[in-house]
Amino acid sequence: MxxxxxxxxxxxxxxxxxxxxxxxxxxxxxxxxxxxxxxxxxxxxxxxxxxxxxxxxxxxxxxxxxxxxxxxxxxxxxxxxxxxxxxxxxxxxxxxxxxxxxxxxxxxxxxxxxxxGVSVQKLIMLALGRTDAVKPEVSVGVAIGIKDETSELIAEIRRQLELGYTRIKLKIKPKYTVKMLKEVRTEFPNQLMMIDCNSQYGLKDKSFFQNIDGLNFAMIEQPLAKNDFRNHAKLQAQLNTDICLDENIFNSEDIWKVINLQAGRVINMKIARVGGISNALALTTLAEKHGLKVWCGGMLETGVGRAFNLALASMPLFSFPGDISASDRYYEKDIVNEKFSIVNGKIRVPDTPGLGVSxxxxxxxxxxxxxxxxx
Missing domain, CATH: 3.30.390.10 (Enolase-like, N-terminal domain)
Known part of the structure; x- marks a missing residue:
C-alpha cells in the first residue's frame, strides 16, 4: 500500500x-x-x-x-x-x-x-493470530468529572448508572475528603467503581489512600506524578487496592519499570498515548504476560476515536470495562453518522469494512x- x-x-x-x-x-x-x-x-x-x-x-x-x-x-x-x-x-x-x-x-x-474487506476489529484479531469469533459488543464504563459537593457527585453517579454504564470512574483531587468518598461508597456499596487522581497527589498523601483502602475501589489510577515509578511502587506496597498507571506509560521501557519496581498492578492502555494500535497490542501483551491487568482508556474522543477504542477493547486481552462513552455523553454534536448507544451496559462494535463509521x-x-x- x-x-x-x-x-x-x-x-x-x-x-x-x-x-x-x-x-x-x-x-x-x-x-x-x-x-x-x-x-x-x-x-x-x-x-x-x-x-x-x-x-x-x-x-x-x-x-x-x-x-x-x-x-x-x-x-x-x-x-x-x-x-x-x-x-x-x-x-x-x-x-x-x-x-x-x-x-x-x-x-x-x-x-x-x-x-x-474486513472490519478494523477483525483485522486486529487476525493480527493477534486469533481465529475465534469477534465480540459483537463490549462492556463500558464512564468517567465522572470533579464535583464541588458530595450530593452533586452522588446524583451524577446515579444518572450514569440509570443510563446503563457498568463501571464508574471518579475523577478526584486533593479537596476530596475520605468522608466524601465513604459517603459515595455507602450510597453505592456494591457498584464497580474506581478513582482517577490524574497525578494530583504526592507520597506525603499516603494516609489518604490508606484510609480509603478498604472502600472496595477496583483501582486507584495515577495517584502520583507523571514518570514517578519509584514512589508509585512505595505506595503500592502499602495498599491492598491496585494502583493503575496511565500518564506514566508510553513504551515497553515503561512497562518494564512497572514490572521490575512493582509500581502498580494495572495499566490504562490508550491508543493515542502509546502511538497507535500496533504499540497498544504489543504493550498489552507484554504487560499481561507479566501479570499486569490492562484495560482500554478514553480521551474524550469523537466518534472516530470511539470506534477505534471499541475495536481494541473487544480484544480477548481486555476484560475490565473501558472508558468508552455513548455518542451523546459529552458533545453537543458528533462528527460521524453512526450512533453508539448503551444497551444493557454494552456498546456495539462496528463490524462493517474499515473502521465502520462515516x-x-x-x-x-x-x-x-x-x-x-x-x-
Whole structure:
C-alpha cells in the first residue's frame, strides 16, 4: 500500500457541560481528524487526541498537527507498506509525538481493513493470530468529572448508572475528603467503581489512600506524578487496592519499570498515548504476560476515536470495562453518522469494512472545503 494524498481538518467540539479533571476545565475541545488516501482511492481516518494544553501529558493538539504536517506526512509518499506493523515501525522511527503518530497509524489500520474487506476489529484479531469469533459488543464504563459537593457527585453517579454504564470512574483531587468518598461508597456499596487522581497527589498523601483502602475501589489510577515509578511502587506496597498507571506509560521501557519496581498492578492502555494500535497490542501483551491487568482508556474522543477504542477493547486481552462513552455523553454534536448507544451496559462494535463509521454531513462539508495534499 502507498499513501498518495492526505488532508486534515480541525473540529471545535463543544461539550454539553463543562468537564473538570485535575486542574483543568474544558468547555470546548479542538480535535483534528486526519484522512489518508491510498493508491486505490480508499480513505482512512485517524484522530489527533492530544488536548489543547499540556495538562494530561506534555503533547498538545497544535504541536501534534505541526509535526504531522512537517515531519511525518510528507515522508509517506516515498514508502510502501505491506502490513500495519510495517507502518508502525516506520512511524515510530520519526520520533514524533506519540499522539501524532497514533493519528496516522489509526488511519492506516482503517485503510488496510478496507483494502481487505474486513472490519478494523477483525483485522486486529487476525493480527493477534486469533481465529475465534469477534465480540459483537463490549462492556463500558464512564468517567465522572470533579464535583464541588458530595450530593452533586452522588446524583451524577446515579444518572450514569440509570443510563446503563457498568463501571464508574471518579475523577478526584486533593479537596476530596475520605468522608466524601465513604459517603459515595455507602450510597453505592456494591457498584464497580474506581478513582482517577490524574497525578494530583504526592507520597506525603499516603494516609489518604490508606484510609480509603478498604472502600472496595477496583483501582486507584495515577495517584502520583507523571514518570514517578519509584514512589508509585512505595505506595503500592502499602495498599491492598491496585494502583493503575496511565500518564506514566508510553513504551515497553515503561512497562518494564512497572514490572521490575512493582509500581502498580494495572495499566490504562490508550491508543493515542502509546502511538497507535500496533504499540497498544504489543504493550498489552507484554504487560499481561507479566501479570499486569490492562484495560482500554478514553480521551474524550469523537466518534472516530470511539470506534477505534471499541475495536481494541473487544480484544480477548481486555476484560475490565473501558472508558468508552455513548455518542451523546459529552458533545453537543458528533462528527460521524453512526450512533453508539448503551444497551444493557454494552456498546456495539462496528463490524462493517474499515473502521465502520462515516463522517456526517456537517463534518464532510468541512472536509470538502479543504483540498487534498499530494505526497
Amino acid at each position: 502507498q499513501i498518495v494524498e492526505y488532508k486534515m481538518v480541525q473540529f471545535l467540539m463543544r461539550l454539553k457541560k463543562p468537564y473538570r479533571f485535575a486542574e483543568s476545565t474544558y468547555q470546548t475541545r479542538p480535535i483534528n481528524i486526519l484522512a489518508l488516501k491510498d493508491e486505490l482511492g480508499n480513505v482512512g481516518l485517524g484522530e489527533v487526541e492530544a488536548f489543547q494544553f499540556p495538562n494530561y501529558i506534555d503533547e498538545t493538539q497544535s504541536e501534534c498537527v505541526r509535526i504531522l504536517n512537517t515531519r511525518i506526512l510528507p515522508l509517506l509518499g516515498s514508502k510502501k507498506f505491506d502490513t500495519p506493523f510495517e507502518f508502525s515501525k516506520f512511524i515510530d522511527s520519526t520520533n514524533g509525538p506519540y499522539m501524532a503518530r497514533a493519528a496516522a497509524e489509526m488511519a492506516i489500520w482503517d485503510l488496510f481493513a478496507k483494502r481487505n 463522517l456526517n454531513e456537517f463534518a464532510q462539508a468541512k472536509f470538502n472545503e479543504i483540498e487534498w495534499t499530494k505526497i
